[in-house]
Amino acid sequence: MTIKLYELAGAEDDRRFSPYCWRIRFALEHKQLDFEPVACRFTDKDAIAFSGQDKVPVLVDGDNVVSDSWAIACYLEQGYPDRPSLFGGPAGQALSRFYVDWTDTVLHGTLIRLLASDIHAHLHEKDKGYFRESREQRFRATLEEFCSNQTQTLQELKRILTPLRRSLQSQPYLGGDAPLFADYTVMGAFMWARSVSRVPLLEPDDPVALWRSRLLGRLGEGAARLRAYG
Template identity: 45%
Template sequence: MSIKLYDLVGKDHSRPFSPHCWKVKMALAHKGLSFETIPTPFTAIPAVEEGASKIIPVIRDGDTIVSDSFAIALYLEHTYPHRPTLFGGEGGEAMARFIERWSFLTVHPFIATSALMDIYERLKPVDQAHFRKTREARFNKPLEEVPVGRDNRLETFRANLAPLRTMLGDQPFIGGATPLFCDYIVFGALQWARVISPYGFLAGDDPVDAWFQRCLQLHEGLGASVPAAA
């Protein structure tokens, strides 16, 4: 039986964009597990598995329901230990926790503010109303004002990727010779940007972009199967 993954979408169900859902998809593929995605817009989340979680991703594996991307990765690791590891042991789990915090603090904020209107424009009207209400409360300003000045902040964003950029001079993946869940954490954020917005977050000659392109081709091109936003 396939694992069910509730996957965040806008008007176009073929363009799922949640960074956290992308982490889980890559983790499931890494483990070689069969899964089916259930397109889920923002306003449908409260009904997922009879209100099992206020957030997605959510997976159902038989009778087990798990929410939160990191919790799902841990569940997959411990439930399917004989399949390829997502962490490489306890040290890898701890390292992935650090990478997740770094990504939340360094990568997510610039993408979230810079691509805000791109996200809004790809939603159905009912989800636009929800998105506007929740995001204007979060940012304390009209939605249209949030991305203003993103070009002036772009170089700072790229500079803040220096730890990842310099590390990739020594190894092809964050996980070392092969990818681990820590790679999927950062990949999910950049895939979010790629799928939802045509804005150039990475320079074409950036080693981070070269790493991202490698990640797009993993698992039979799972990430690349969704075209970049135009």
């Protein structure tokens, strides 16, 4: 039975923008597992209610239902040990946590100040009210105000990428000669950006941009055909 991946979609079914869902797309391709992607919207809570929670990604693999991108990655690693490893062993798995936590807080925390209003513009009509209300409450600002300092946020982005840039100067991927889940975790944030925003985030010769290109070049056909800018 084919694995199903419930993913967040925008106005169009083929605009997949959730950074957490992208981690799992990359992970499934890494594991060379076929899967059927299912488009969901923020307000489609009913469609994933069977998972016992209300957030995508949700992975359905036979009788197994797994939510939360880290839990899904660990599930895939354990359930498909003969496929290419996402972590390269228990130490690699433990060491991948900081990449998740750094991406979730530092990288997403900066990018959202560039993307929030673009995300809103690309949402399905039925999601727009929910997104604006919940995010404006969280940000204590309108989406437009929150995203108004683009120049400053781009400088901040350049600054926070300093350690990542250094690492990618010394090796092609965070995982070494080939990408691992740590790469996909960070890359999810850049996929989020390019699915909704035309703003160039990186100088073309930035080692982070070169790494991003290498990862884009590895995307399977299905993923490469999804809507994106740049």
